[in-house]
Amino acid sequence: MGDLVLHLENINKSFGGLSALSDVNLHVEEGTTHAIIGPNGAGKSTLLNVCIGRLKPDTGAVTFGGEVLTGKQPHEIAQLGVARVFQTPEIFQEMTLIENVMIPALSHRDGAFRLNAAELLSRQGELRDEAEHILEDVGLKDMMRTEAGSLSRGDKRRLELGMCLILRPRLLLLDEPTAGMARHDTNQTIELLKKIKSRGMTKVIIEHDMHVVFSLADKVSVLARGQIIAGGDPQSVREDPKVKEAYLGGAN
């Protein structure tokens, strides 16, 4: 396993007196898939929101690859190579799939801002090939001219994954990538995620579905009531009594 790339140090975040995260420390190794599990309301999404700059922690700092993320604008964090798949897909509903993927492709090529008004979109052959390729990867190439809003929920999520992948992120945050999916779709998504696992990017994944967690994760951290209560490889976490008590309960 490689070096540690993502550090969350002493993160505290509360909403109007209600503590969502308290003293969270999390270290993610490069190239691994790190799952965060925990019961509802444990603060998992808040944790991701802190990472991508959507929320500012009350105290503590997030560093990624030596850069302090805390206090940076969301787009700056994204430019450092952090991408995220949301629980409810954040896609461009009114645009076609290919356009949905072209935007991140341009962002990856041109950076946070470039006045590219004089170019023609139809002349971006290379980028377009890349975009089509990504769509193929996520299995949506046949539908590249349909509007994203008309996709099924699972397809939307796959599209969003594609939009993140084309950014070639160093760190990919996935917020319940299979929530609400049928078993068949879930398996497909697992396959897809396994495929990109081999590409060597670091992934942090929030998941309810233990099947998914144990098929993908190298490391697991357990978050309950805003605190990390356990961590380690999947097997040891599975057997940790604290975890069983807090989360798995009688399920096992």
Added chain:
Amino acid sequence: MDAIFIQILNGLDKGAAYALIALGLTLVFGTLGIVNFAHGALFMLGAFCAVTFQKLVTISVKVRDEGVTAFVAYKEQPYLETWFGDTGRIIIDYSVPLSILLAIPFMLLVGYVMERGLIKHFYKRPHAEQILVTFGLAIVIQEIIKAYFGANPIPQPAPEILAGSANVGAWVGLGNNLVYPWWRLIYLCFSGLIIFSVFAFLQFTTYGMVVRAGMRDRETVGLLGINIERRFTIVFAIAAVVAGVAGVMYTPILPPDYHLGMDFLVLSFVVVVVGGMGSLGGAVLAGFLLGIVQSFASMNEVKEIFPGIDQIILYLVAVVILLVLPRGLMGRAGVMDD
């Protein structure tokens, strides 16, 4: 001191007018998510309820002036006066406050018809199309009024007993030189009453609770599901009535003409947005705040330092507030901020 006191009164009075117009607008805006550019027209329709009522009670025998031969010149002798003597005279004298009795059912009807007939179909349409259709409606309403009543303002005197000024200076111990028109004081109290009623309605009735829930989170209200449409209609009709009675009571201060609505349209939007989307309290607060600020900016002492400040103060304050507070004074997240 006197000057400051009286400008506060002016500001409150102005603010009362702003707040009343904004109240109905924000109800429609914040709850139903409709950008209603016809709200000013509703205010104007209310004012013309007063005009109509006055015309009705002063239907007259026309006593021709024989001295004029080129055309028919006459003096009017209202039937009410001939038939009922003093009682008739009193009814005519009190035509403005009495016309509220006409305005409430009429505006309810207008609100109902407008919501059922038009607005209903626009809940899910983009704001831009709501703007276009309500602006079109506003033009149509105003042109119809122009066709019937002409473009000239029509005077609506306050009842004679209220036409003079109250010696407010003596009330607060500031000497006898401070007077303020009775009607404006009444307008202030009246708008307080209306604002209070609307708040009470929202606070203490089931209808109101749904509306408030809707302002906080339209999705949730949608999920509640039970006959939400009917409630929307009622909310819209109430907004129309609030605008209408505000219009009626304002006529003695500002003789109404067909363009009155447009004159207040921009201002009412500024007030609502400065107050913050989805917040009734914010709209009322912004109304009073802008009224008072405007009054003070118009003082000669201020104008000497900043010439023309009274021309732009409303907008200047709006800009400052919106730049400092992202959602106005008391706006809620997620209501029309994207």
Added chain:
Amino acid sequence: MSDIKKSGVSRRGLLKAGAVGGLVAATPSIFIKNAWAEEFRNNPENSGELKLGFNVPQSGPYADEGADELRAYKLAVKHLNGEGDGGMLNTFKPSMLTGNGVLGKKVTYSTGDTQTKSDAARASAKRMIEKDGVLMVTGGSSSGVAVAVQSLCQEQGIIFMAGLTHSNDTTGKDKRRYGFRHFFNAYMSGAALAPVLNKEYGSDRRAYHLTADYTWGWTQEESIKNSTEALGWETVNAVKTPVGAGDFSQYITPVLNSGADVLILNHYGKDMINSLSQAVQFGLRDKQVNGKNFEIVVPLFSRLMAQGAGDAIKGILGTTNWNWSLQDEGSKAFVQSFGAEYGAPPSMAAHTCYVQTLLYANACEMAGTFYPPEVIKQLEGFNFDGMGNGPTLYRAEDHQCFKDVLVVRGNDNPSSQFDLLKVVDVTPRAQVEYDWTIFGGELGPYEVKM
């Protein structure tokens, strides 16, 4: 609407137009036909009729005034064409008008909406000039519009007979060779009002001005200030108010304790109606200051405004260009035929518009041609009578009419719904005349290059 008689396009302009557009072919050949024939824009020689452009506010705050102006214009056209009872054609002296059109040509017209906005008014005037082929534009209900349209007409070589415009600038700083104003101005209001104010309110008064914050308001404030200060009045303060303020309370309350005993409202239209009604509500007229009754003066009045202000206008002094109750022959004839036609008396705006139309028609007759420079020369320095204002002079130097000015008072006890203003005094012409050089400006040339 397929009136495709194209005019005003010179051959040279067209050729270059083609060059500029790179599309000579796109220019319909129909334009070129008339281009040679005319030596001035919209020459009616070919068409057999004289078309006039009536550019009045049909929407916006002055729409009623505009409608009344339009009535007067239509009446004037009727009379010029020999229909109806002839109106002032019978009293206008010296007149060459016979009711047989103008120079034998039937008078027709085209109308437009100024919206009381300079841009809209100019667009409307341009439509009349470029599309409808009018030879004279007239009308309007505000000075901004009058000045804007007047300068347009100068460029286009079309005569502009101003409607209601009261600012000194129209025939002062912004005067034009092609623009003529029959209406009086702020200076004349001040000069006419002063002796009456002196008589009614004495020479020891302290005045407070509320002034609409735009050019007309300022010129009026200045004129009234000059003439009242000459009486010995003191000006306590002069406060500018935003146009369309609606609620003037914050400007009126400071008047209460300012020590002033006269309030002068330099407002017009809706502003005047609002500020006056509100000032009365604030009890200004019931006040005693410095041992005198507090008074309100509205230097420029009209009957339509008086209607809007209702009871507030009663007893208020002001000036007006003309009133239907005048008993001279011209006024009587005009009121008679206007009243018979429309069932209501004409407003002062209607009067000035009617008179302007007749004056223009007559000047054409006198010139014997429609050629504008010749017509202008006839109007300049023209002395006439029988048009309701007594002997009147169109001064050559600034194209301003000089005539007696009416000082009126809001009628306390009107005998009918139209009887709102009572003429208090007629200030003779000699007292309101002034040296034309005081306002500057220049008329410009007779000949306009096309």
Added chain:
Amino acid sequence: MTNTKKPLLNDAFVVIIFAAAILAMPIWLDPIGGNYPDLLQKFAIYGIFAIGFNILFGLTGYLSFGHAAFLGVGSYAAVWSFKLLTMNVLPAVVFGVLFAGILAAIIGFLSLRRTGIYFSILTLAFAQMSYNLAYSVLTPITNGETGLQLARSDPRILDSLFSDGSVGAGLPSTDLFGETMSGYPGFYFCAVLLIICFYISLRIFRSPFGLMLKGIKSNQNRMKYTGLNTRPYMLTAFIISGMYAGLAGSLLAVTDPLAGAERMQWTASGEVVLMTILGGAGTLVGPMLGAGLIKYFENIFSSFDDNVLTQAFSFLPDSVVEFVVPVVGLFVGSGWHLTLGLLFMIIVIFLPGGLVEGFRRIVNYFRSGGKTKPQSVEAHNQAGE
């Protein structure tokens, strides 16, 4: 507007058709009474204004209610250029665009801190302040209500350098190297600029930049988490759009050298909003159509008085004419506003997406051989906010 799939040739074709239609306006507008220089100029100028507005509103969904401020500044800058420098229109146009751009940068920088209705009210407030100041306090610069006009005594420094400085007896007229810019030449000048503006707008729509703007409209969050800084994109779009307005304003001065404060009033800002929505926000030609329709109503419908109507209906029996003329008269002449209001309502009720959507439906109707097809999602979305 799925632009990625359209070949370039198609766009060139669009521009050529557009250019031909614009330059041929004197011909095809003639039968409906729209062929006279002033109206043609207004079509072209307000077309530019609306096309520019559409770059902001149609692409990004940000509804500015203060674009008239840029129109006004463009006009003032142009007239001052005529007064101080030269009657040549090129500097006037350049200054008009430049000053509008500067003002747009300032207003945009501040207003774009907010979104949605808050943004709209900020722009409105800035424009209203500009209007109120121009109308009163700034009269030395703007000449207030009367409007800024030329005077014979203006310095015109550049003109006096190259000629003897005498301008003859009258006011000088605006020119483009000797060609007077009023009448038809003025129209062709505006028309050429309109075509250029249309082409630029088309290129923006088809560019990566345009795609980014659409992305902002669609999902601003996703843009941010994709690593894009939306602020400079928005600001650029706002400035470009402001410069279009400035160009339109300067052209108003070029064809008619007068600049009035009311050009900056909220009604003028509202007008361009209405034009854009009426024609079809987010479509290429929609705003131009909307602008044309509104200007046509304002100038032509308002001129139909009883006289014209009686002539128009003279083919009917007299008794019918007597009945028809007053009824129709309610909707034209002084009642033209009423028709405009009704038109707004009818179009938006029956044609969500504006005029362009109407044409699309007609085309679809004929293509599908007379059967009405359910409205395509794609078309519907163009109308979006």
